[in-house]
Amino acid sequence: MSMVHQVYPVAADDFTRAGEASADIKRRLKQLGVSSAVLRRVAVASYEVELNLVIHSDGGELTLNVDQDGVHLISKDVGPGIPDIDQAMREGYSTANEEARSMGFGAGMGLPNMKRNADQFAIESQVGKGTTIEMTFKLA
Amino acid sequence: MTVADIVSILNARVLCGENRLDRTVHSAFCSDLMSDVLAFVNEKTVLITGIINPQVIRTAEMLDIRCLIFVRGKEPGEQVLSQAKELGITVLTTGDAAFTTCGKLYQAGLRGVAIEWPESEDET
Numbered sequence: 001m002s003m004v005h006q007v008y009p010v011a012a013d014d015f016t017r018a019g020e021a022s023a024d025i026k027r028r029l030k031q032l033g034v035s036s037a038v039l040r041r042v043a044v045a046s047y048e049v050e051l052n053l054v055i056h057s058d059g060g061e062l063t064l065n066v067d068q069d070g071v072h073l074i075s076k077d078v079g080p081g082i083p084d085i086d087q088a089m090r091e092g093y094s095t096a097n098e099e100a101r102s103m104g105f106g107a108g109m110g111l112p113n114m115k116r117n118a119d120q121f122a123i124e125s126q127v128g129k130g131t132t133i134e135m136t137f138k139l140a
Numbered sequence: 141m142t143v144a145d146i147v148s149i150l151n152a153r154v155l156c157g158e159n160r161l162d163r164t165v166h167s168a169f170c171s172d173l174m175s176d177v178l179a180f181v182n183e184k185t186v187l188i189t190g191i192i193n194p195q196v197i198r199t200a201e202m203l204d205i206r207c208l209i210f211v212r213g214k215e216p217g218e219q220v221l222s223q224a225k226e227l228g229i230t231v232l233t234t235g236d237a238a239f240t241t242c243g244k245l246y247q248a249g250l251r252g253v254a255i256e257w258p259e260s261e262d263e264t
Contacts, residue, residue, distance in 0.1 A: 015193075015194075015195070016194065018198070019195065019198030019202070022202060023202075026201070026202065036204070040182070040203065040204065043201075043202040043203070044178050044202055044203065047198065047199070047202045048178060103191070103193050104175065104177075104189075104195060104199075105173075105174055105175050105195070107176055107179075109175040109176060109178065109179040110175065112179075113178060113179045116179075
């Protein structure tokens, strides 16, 4: 499988464009012949992490890498950072605002759902600096 | 059951995708919370919802949901519909509330998606 490297800037609070990066990622992986089961898991995790950038971050970017090991998604933002990651990982915990909730999000399922769908999930955050999430999906 | 069956059971109006009414439907999921749709739906299904913003179409796109049923007479805007059209998603609207919509479809034999609860802790 050929190498893919793509970076998608994601703006804070831009709900109208939220999901465009994930839709493009899904299309690209489909073209590469990624199985529909893996495709679905990548798409869900990618959309969740993209929504998190829109809802919670001050802006950031989503990076797609594909290599022999699988699909890698990296979300990197410029803040504000998560003070308590254990709490943020808990199902049902959310700090989403009214706007996000009115669109049907902010149920506190995002991070746990990413972790569930990815084969590898790592999150690192520093208050005032930003949050990085790395996910890997095996192709086989 | 087919999408055409759903249209007749609910007396629903087809807002787009009328050329795909012969699609077979195996299960349904009903929620206004897209977070929960993303967390619980893991098969091709019909989504019953009262939320009509563009993120519903995005959510459907990510999960390969091919049929949306908007309840309580909700109708999305032109932009949302054209996005659905582009993705080949059939969109229906019914005047019934969600509970009644689900009841009618359940009575006709349609069942909910299988819910898989996440493992409490990663053992590995």
